Amino acid sequence: MSRSLASWIRVPALALIVFAVLGQASAQQPATQPAPTFTGAWRTTFGDMTLTQTGADVTGSYVSAGLTGVVTGKVEGRTLTFTYKEAVAEGEGVFDLSPDGATFTGKWRVKGTQPWGQWEGQRVDPAVAAAGATFAGVWNTSFGSMRLHQDGRKVHGTYAFAGRSTITGDIDEKGVLTFKYDQPDGEKGDGQFTLSAAGGSFSGTWTTVKDGKKGGGPWTGTRIVPKPGVIWLIVLEAPWEAQLRDNEFSYGLMLRTYFARIPRVQVRHRSISDEADVRRWCGEITYLAEPVVLYFSSHGTAEGLTVGGSKPIGADVLTECIRDAGNIKLLHFGTCLVAGGDIPKKIHEGLGKGATFPISGFSQAADWAGSALVDFAYLELIFTQEMSPADAAKQVRKMMTFAGEKPVGGTIIPPTGLVVIDPPAK
Structure with missing residues (x-):
């Protein structure tokens, strides 16, 4: 069975009306949308970049690791083929713009070399960036x-x-x-x-x-953009060995091994032998983008840290060392007696508006092994259970009788006196 051409053109009146309406609506729509261009501000694999596209020509610049680079190239379709030039290097690359113009993927290589590296970017709304800059x-x-x-x-x-x-x-x-x-x-x-x-x-x-x-x-x-979820545990430790025949032992080495199972906790262990070492390592904390738990491990008194046999390193020096950091979330003294005096209060007072973090430590002359057990449990609750220092300390005192300030009958390990001093209310 077959139909003649005439039978196909007998379209019902309702269908004709529908076709007419759809045709009219289609005529009112723009035939094409403006094609996205590379013009704009971009946050890229190699820093912020600003590009300007005029026709097929593109020029721009970027800043990466403190160095400024210049980009020039031509666009064909959504692909930009370019060259770049920095003070000490130059090369070539290709960017492919996404259909919506919001991102690009690409590659680059130094002039005269074969391997390509990855270079990606995401468009930044200038108004939004300026408002939050x-x-x-x-x-x-x-x-x-x-x-x-x-x-x-x-x-x-x-x-x-x-x-x-x-x-x-x-x-x-x-x-x-x-x-x-x-x-x-x-x-x-x-x-x-x-x-x-x-x-x-x-x-x-x-x-x-x-x-x-x-x-x-x-x-x-x-x-330097902070890595999501990462937190640093910085252990500054004075040597415990008194003479050459003593075996080496330290909290820092144990903590580094213990927390190696948690990738987001970055442990750094450094030795301190005098005030200059304390100043040096605390100074470097300033340039970490992520939050920091600073842990001092040494002998101590109510007057401060006893490091290298010199006079105690007191609140004034410690305050000066950490004043510019801004990323410290907890200062913990794994030392005897330091947290039992007025050093935490003086540090908070000295920091003024910068006193945004709690200070914890031992108020008693803590046993070496006892303080180690308390500190491991305390830091475990902070890093893995994400407890506040105050809540973590309460939990440790419940679990370990020697974590409190008073001796408990029948126990061998003397009390450590774990305390947490919150910053003064603003």
Whole structure:
């Protein structure tokens, strides 16, 4: 059976109406949507990038690890083929824009080499970035690691060049930070930083006058983004051995091994033999982007840490050492007596607004093994059960009779007096 062409064109009147309506609606829709371009601000594998596309031509720049790179290339379809150039390297690459223009995937390689590396990016809405942009955070800069604190338009911080250098300044109406810097080597100067559209990098300059001569140059930085979920346990420990024939033993080595099973807990163990060591390692905590539990392991008295046979390291030095960190979540003294005196209170008072974390430790002359058992249980509850220090200490005192401040009849290990001192209410 077959139908003639005439039978196919006998369309019912209702169908004709439907076709007419659909055709009219279709005519009112734009034939094509504007194709997305590479123009805009991007947060990429290698720092913040700003691109401008004019026709098929693309130009732009990015900041990665304190170095500025320039990009030039051409677009065909949604693929950008480009070259890049930095101060000490140059190469080529390809970016493929997603259909919605929100991301790109790509690759790069140094000129004259074969292996390709991965380079990806995500578009950043300039308005959103500008609204939330801040200089506060940790930066990898042309002059070493830097941590900045921002309070309104006021900015202050430290950077690692030439030791513990300081920076202070103000942000103007255009968002430019004008600052002064001061270094331990005697150099002082001025400068300006401007945040990128995405807020993940800054570009700027510095100037100084030394021995009657003016100097200066570029100063750039890339934000170090905290890794989600990661927390540091920094153990600063004085040697326990009194003489050469003594075997080596330490809390830090045990803690590092114990918490190796939990990848998100990054344990670092460093030896301290004097005040200079305490200052050095505490200073480096400042440039970690993630939260930190700082653990001192040494002999101690109510006057402070006894390290290397020198006078006790007291609250004034400890306060100065951690003042610029901003990422400490708990300060714990795995020492005798330190937490039983007024050192925790003096540290909190000395930090002022920066006193945002609790301080814990032992109020009694703790037994070495007893304090080890208490500390392992205490830190276990904090890191794996995610208890607050106060709740963790309560739980440990319930589980271990010698964790309290008073002796319990029939027990061999003397009391450690585990206490937690919260910061004063603001």
